[in-house]
Amino acid sequence: MTAERKKTRPIKVQPEMGRRQFMVRVGTLAGVSTVIAGGGLWLHGDEPVRHRAVEVLTLKDFRVSANGLYPVMAVVHGENVETMVREAVQKLGGLARFIHKGDRVLLKPNVGWDRQPQQAANTGPELVAAMARLCQEAGAAAVWVTDVSLNDPGRCFARSGIEAAALQANAQVMIPGKEDFLATDMGGTVLRVWPVNRLFHAVDKVINLPIVKHHSLSGCTLSMKNWYGVLGGRRNQLHQDIHTSIVDLAAAVRPTLTVMDAVRVLKHNGPTGGSLDDVQRENTVIASLDEVALDSYCLSYLALRPEQIPFLAMAEKRGLGQVRWQNLNISETQVS
Amino acid sequence: MKITLPGLRSIRRLYALFFLTLFFFLLIIADFRRMQGFNVRLFLELDPLVAIGGLLTSQTLYKGMIFSVIIVVLTLFFGRFFCSWMCPLGIMNQIVGLGAGGLRPAQRYERNAYRKLFRFKYHVLVVFLVVAAWGGLQVGLLDPIALVFRSMVVSVLPAVDGVVLGLGIYPNGPVFYGGLVVAVVFLAVLLANRYLPRFWCRVVCPLGALLGVLSRWSVFGIQRDVGKCTGCNKCLLSCQGGCDPNGAWRPSECHLCMNCLEHCPEGALHYGLPKKGSSVHQPLDFHRRRLLETAVGSVVVFPLMRQSVSATTIDFPMLIRPPGSLTEEDFAKRCIKCAACMRVCPTNVLQPALLEGGFEGLWTPMLINRMGYCEHHCVLCGLACPTGAIRRLSVDEKIGRPPFVEPIRLGTAFFDRGRCLPWAMDVPCIVCEEVCPTSPKAIWYRPITITNRDGQSVTLKQPFVKPDLCIGCGICENKCPVGGEAAIRVSSVGESRSSTNRMLLTTHG
Incomplete structure (x- = not known):
């Protein structure tokens, strides 16, 4: 059968090209050649790899204007965290002074570690919830809770109790992923352009919610050190000049308000703790507009003196606040 | 009004859909947040090959592996249903095989006819079982459930989650060492369906072979009424097992896909007990001597492995x-x-x-x-x-x-003083100490004041590991700011599980 088919099939030849066909073909190929040559010139360059330019942002100042009628720092001792937080904020003039209707507010607790509340390695969940509720009451449009954790972030937010507490207080929890950082100029001495959690560029107000903890290298981790948690990247390199880094961070991130958790204090083995023996109850909440004074005040919980902590004097020199909190208008109250 | 009951093929399709969905569901929820009380091990625990392999190596049917008995018993009675009703890899193979349709019926008959090549899987099974009997568990290399699990975890899921944004299976996309090799094996299994439908299931799968052996004496089966059958071969159109339903049916090859029942224009096929005039079945097709040779050959594998x-x-x-x-x-x-x-x-x-x-x-x-x-x-x-x-x-x-005295140790961390910043570069650091999770910390430091190259006096904290406190968790190595090789690294010495891999005289470490 194949042999037969071979016989009958005519031999195919290429058809001759007419003038018109020739012109069309040449015209088309000339057009294609022009596009290729043009594209080549357009893409021609001296760089081996073409990168899109990265926009570098700066952080805005989240502070509100000073008001001499109110103290700079309010220390409240008590048992119930929510009552203490409300009292402390009230002493500073009430949250309406800081949060206006429609503000998008970011709460920055310390959620660094996969630890439970009683281990005091993270800010207490009651304090976060209380602050979130206060913001809602002040008419905030949205309240966010975020941090850049050192341990697995999912576990940190869940086991610290902060995620559940925040959600219950109608706040939104943002656990930053790889894509959630924006290049930001921190304008510091050692800190220049670093990846910063993008939420800090999306909100109107920022409230710092640190916890008092021991830390071997810096001596303590308090409110200024808590700003490590805005950074992504290889931030563990900051340890090489930890005091300057802390001051650079505190100068770059100026919060609306700081509320310190000194309810449970991690006295040893910080900043991770792990054992309940490392923790001691101090039952205190401190709201402050001066981070330097606040950190200086909190040293007593860790049996430290300001001279032992270089970043305090450095921060004062940078104009970030006063080390001698005794000179400031401070209120101290006891609530039940 | 006459109510038509769904055919067995439709029921099989529903089961297949259910089990495939369940497989992905259990895979996707398998993390700290979503796992809750779900048994994410279910498919692996149902796997009789994993059960028998483990039983041979360690003489125990561990915890949930008892579930595999369900599959064994059901297979003894009903046949090799697992492969097309439950097995995620089998079902995926079937779905991929659909894409290779569009052939003429004669070609499909040829592709779905039994071939001597199908004997190969029994040899694969024998190799794994003989090696297991000697104490080496390698079934996981080709066990379909382990294979599909591994492929999903190590390559497919992270890749899909990374590309299809917002799927949100992973908060931070994981990456895996040599994941591409696992992916290539998986793709090869799927693509083999183009060469021969269900190539993996018919030719390679050791679990299929094991279930095939168990199906040899199954009570129920595909029965062909020789009186009604016209020999049209239409039963082979979509036959999954290649089990000759048009002739002497092979229970060991049949997946009970039930496609033949639907395709038979004469109604000559049914699933159940044989009736008067049902055609004969064929025993397991293997060459006794060849299989014995394989078994004897495998005996040498284990000593060679151990050598x-x-x-x-x-x-x-x-x-x-x-x-x-x-x-x-x-x-x-x-x-x-x-x-x-x-x-x-x-x-x-x-x-x-x-x-x-x-x-x-x-x-x-x-x-x-x-x-x-x-x-x-x-x-x-x-x-x-x-x-x-x-x-x-x-x-x-x-x-x-408490009540436990000792933590579980994975190994011990060691400083590389030639790379460590405070030790070698006069630069403060001790990130390792900060992140060390034990209380008291296994990493401690000695403050030291030195004169650096420029004649300045510098106070440094030089870190040490206290080996009896170190649990080998590796967070120090992970967070060490020294790029490339970290300045503190964990090695397996001191691991709790070993009685030989030790260094300290004291009870542990």
């Missing part, structure tokens, strides 16, 4: 096993390389080994601390392990909280 240096013969310093892992010898008898532990690991530290544990240890879990670290309070890998190669630990047992 080659592996983690079972010496303690490999870089082979750090997950917390709760059995001694390496027992671990090798239990681990099926399914990668379930790697799925649940929150830090991506668990990675499929290539040759770090010797050839036997291919794709078994190991920690690569530059990828992640062992989260202090996490015990998920033991919870996900179907075979008990990694024991199920409580948090108290893992971290050594």
Whole structure:
């Protein structure tokens, strides 16, 4: 059968090209050649790899204007965290002074570690919830809770109790992923352009919610050190000049308000703790507009003196606040 | 009004859809947040090949592996239904095979006819079982459930989640050591359907072979009425097993896909007990002598395997096993390389080994601390392990909280003083001390004041490891700011599971 088919099939030849066909073909190929040559010139360059330019942002100042009628720092001792937080904020003039209707507010607790509340390695969940509720009451449009954790972030937010507490207080929890950082100029001495959690560029107000903890290298981790948690990247390199880094961070991130958790204090083995023996109850909440004074005040919980902590004097020199909190208008109250 | 009951094929399709969905559901929820009380081990625990392999190596049917008895008993009565009704890899193969349709009926008859090649899988099974009887568990290499689990965990799911944005299976996309190799094997299994439909299931699958043996005497089967059959071969149009329903039916090859029942224009086929005039069945097709040769040949495999240096013969310093892992010898008898532990690991530290544990240890879990670290309070890998190669630990047992005295140690961290910033570069650091999770910390420091090259006096904190406190979790190595090789690295010495891989005279470490 194949042999037969071979016989009958005519031999195919290429058809001759007419003038018109020739012109069309040449015209088309000339057009294609022009596009290729043009594209080549357009893409021609001296760089081996073409990168899109990265926009570098700066952080805005989240502070509100000073008001001499109110103290700079309010220390409240008590048992119930929510009552203490409300009292402390009230002493500073009430949250309406800081949060206006429609503000998008970011709460920055310390959620660094996969630890439970009683281990005091993270800010207490009651304090976060209380602050979130206060913001809602002040008419905030949205309240966010975020941090850049050192341990697995999912576990940190869940086991610290902060995620559940925040959600219950109608706040939104943002656990930053790889894509959630924006290049930001921190304008510091050692800190220049670093990846910063993008939420800090999306909100109107920022409230710092640190916890008092021991830390071997810096001596303590308090409110200024808590700003490590805005950074992504290889931030563990900051340890090489930890005091300057802390001051650079505190100068770059100026919060609306700081509320310190000194309810449970991690006295040893910080900043991770792990054992309940490392923790001691101090039952205190401190709201402050001066981070330097606040950190200086909190040293007593860790049996430290300001001279032992270089970043305090450095921060004062940078104009970030006063080390001698005794000179400031401070209120101290006891609530039940 | 006449009510038509759904045919057996429709029922099979519903089951297949259900089990495939269940498989992906259990895979996707297998993490710290979503796992809750679900048994994410289910498919591996139902697997009789994993059960028998483990039974041969370690004489025990561990915890949930008892579920595999259900499949064995059902197969004895009903036949090899697992392959087309439940097996995720079988169902995926069938779906991929659909894409290779569009052939003319005559070609499809040819592709779905039984071939002598199908005998090969019984040889695969014999090799694995003989090696297992000698104490080497390698079934996981080709066990379909372990294979599909591993492929999903190590390559497909992370890739799909990374590309299809917002799927949100992973908060931070994990990456896996040599994941591409696993992916290529998986793709080869799927693409083989183009060469021959269900190539994997018919020719290679050792679990299919095992179920085929069990189906040999099944009570129920596909029965062909020789009186009604016209020999049109239409039953072969979509036959999954290649089990000759048009002639003498082969119970060991049939997946009970029930397609033949639907395609028979004469109604000559039914599933059930034989009736008067039903055609004969064929026994298991294997060449007794050839199979015996394979068995005898496999006997040599295990001694040869043991002759080659592996983690079972010496303690490999870089082979750090997950917390709760059995001694390496027992671990090798239990681990099926399914990668379930790697799925649940929150830090991506668990990675499929290539040759770090010797050839036997291919794709078994190991920690690569530059990828992640062992989260202090996490015990998920033991919870996900179907075979008990990694024991199920409580948090108290893992971290050594009362009533437990000692924590589980994975190894010990050692400083590289030539790379460490305070030791070698006069630069402050001690990130390792900061992140050390034990209380008291295993890493401590000695303050020292030195004069640096420029004549300035510098106070440094130079770190040390206290080996009896170190648990080998690797967070120090992971967070060490020295790029490339870290200045503190964990090696397996001091691991709790080993009685030989030790260095200290005291009770531990």
